[in-house]
Amino acid sequence: MTRRVILTGIKPxxxxxxxxxxxxxxxxxxxxxxxxxxxxxxxADYHALSSVHDPAELRRMxxxxxxxxLALGLDPARTLLYRQSxxxxxxxxCWILSCMTTKGWMNKAHAYKAAVDRNREAGEGEDEGVNLGxxxxxxxxxxxILLFDSNLVPVxxxxxxxxxxxxxxxxxVNHVYGPVLTLPEPLVNExxxxxxxxxGRKMSKSYGNVVPLFLPAKQLKKTLNQIVTDSTPPEAxxxxxxxxxxxxxxxxxxxxxxxxxxxxxxxGIGWGEAKLALFEVLDATLGPARERYNxxxxxxxxxxxxxxxxxxxARQIAQQTxxxxxxxxxxxxx
Numbered sequence: 255m256t257r258r259v260i261l262t263g264i265k266p267x268x269x270x271x272x273x274x275x276x277x278x279x280x281x282x283x284x285x286x287x288x289x290x291x292x293x294x295x296x297x298a299d300y301h302a303l304s305s306v307h308d309p310a311e312l313r314r315m316x317x318x319x320x321x322x323x324l325a326l327g328l329d330p331a332r333t334l335l336y337r338q339s340x341x342x343x344x345x346x347x348c349w350i351l352s353c354m355t356t357k358g359w360m361n362k363a364h365a366y367k368a369a370v371d372r373n374r375e376a377g378e379g380e381d382e383g384v385n386l387g388x389x390x391x392x393x394x395x396x397x398x399i400l401l402f403d404s405n406l407v408p409v410x411x412x413x414x415x416x417x418x419x420x421x422x423x424x425x426x427v428n429h430v431y432g433p434v435l436t437l438p439e440p441l442v443n444e445x446x447x448x449x450x451x452x453x454g455r456k457m458s459k460s461y462g463n464v465v466p467l468f469l470p471a472k473q474l475k476k477t478l479n480q481i482v483t484d485s486t487p488p489e490a491x492x493x494x495x496x497x498x499x500x501x502x503x504x505x506x507x508x509x510x511x512x513x514x515x516x517x518x519x520x521x522g523i524g525w526g527e528a529k530l531a532l533f534e535v536l537d538a539t540l541g542p543a544r545e546r547y548n549x550x551x552x553x554x555x556x557x558x559x560x561x562x563x564x565x566x567x568a569r570q571i572a573q574q575t576x577x578x579x580x581x582x583x584x585x586x587x588x
Contacts (some may be wrong), residue, residue: 255364258291260441261404263338263395266315267306268320271464272536273449276505277325278408281443285408286333293333294402294568295323297561300345301394304387317550320557322467325547330560338398340565343572348397350579354426355393361406363392364415396420401572402560403436414440450506451499452480468544473534479526482584488524499528507535 262282270279286293297319299312306312314336316337328335338344360366366389370380392415399407407417417440424435448456451463460466465477481499486492494500494516504512515531550557580586 258405259294259402260285260288260291260406260408261294261296261399261402261438262408263296263301263398264319264323265298266302266312266316266420268459269318269464270467271457271459272467272502273451273464275326275467276449279323282408282558283323283327286328286442294404295328295333296336296338296341296398296568298338298398301391304385304391314384315421317554317557319548321547322563324550324557324560325468325543327543330564334564334568335561336564338567339383339559340561341401341568341572343553343569343576344394344397344401347576347579348394350389350583351396351400351423351427352393354430355423359419359422360392362388363389363419364412365391392416393417393423396423399438400424401575402466402568403571403575404438405436406441407438408443411442414442434579436583452477452502453482454498456584468547470544471541472538474537475530478529478536481529481532483525486525488527489522492519494519497528499525499532502526503532503535504538511535530576 262285264278282293282295285291286295297316299316302312302315306315320335323335324330341446366384369384369388373380373382373384395416396419399417400423407420409417417438421437424437427435428437450463451457451461453461455461455463465474469477483497483499497519500519501517503515508514515528518531519528
């Protein structure tokens, strides 16, 4: 049986937080364990370059992503893990795909349209501050996906357009040159729930309400104590389903632990007790991963070795695909 290829790109643009873990990393690790599947996970450092222009910061965040996934259980022997910038074939394919992509498709891309809307609201020119990296972002993403003959790409509903553009480009190439590229399918996890942040809104760096993933225990406890609650007295029964503390707890705890806390809520629990319960389950779950993460970040040479090995194996696949494309389009020796 031919193995399915599942590809995911992780953009290094900030410190990973609890929401990233529960919404993307944990499901990604589960997918990597599926039988008859080759998981291909890459750190999208060149995608980050469209907005991150501090070289030290980009390098640190790239290591941060690698250390986070490895600490949480990614097996680099089973899963291809590499830096996007270590695969030059991606960027050659990106140019080829650019020559098959209409400007109209790029004009409709969500990220570009959002930037234009912000400029209009601010009374500025439509393309003020819009670099070509942001504008052509979907083409580079298509190259990331198509180079590895990806069958499935995990996405949120707001990212489906990127898969549609990748498919449109691949279909145009195949129409002109024959069946050269594999058409990917989106894999939307309908079970992923929104993880609340400290203020009750969706946990997001843009809201400044995140709980960083590998905080030391003392800082983690202090951060969780900042979760916004109401003035309901401790002895009053509380509905756990409307509590952001309980929602976060339920996403991490076992069914037995969740049921026990549910009963405590309905019998009456102080918010301090609820926050302590959340701290205890998070610290117990993430403690070993935190230790592993700190070890990896203290030895970036180890991370470089893991990423270089992944890139070497990934390039074997990339060169085969690009060779097929080059022959189809009439480039290079026959």
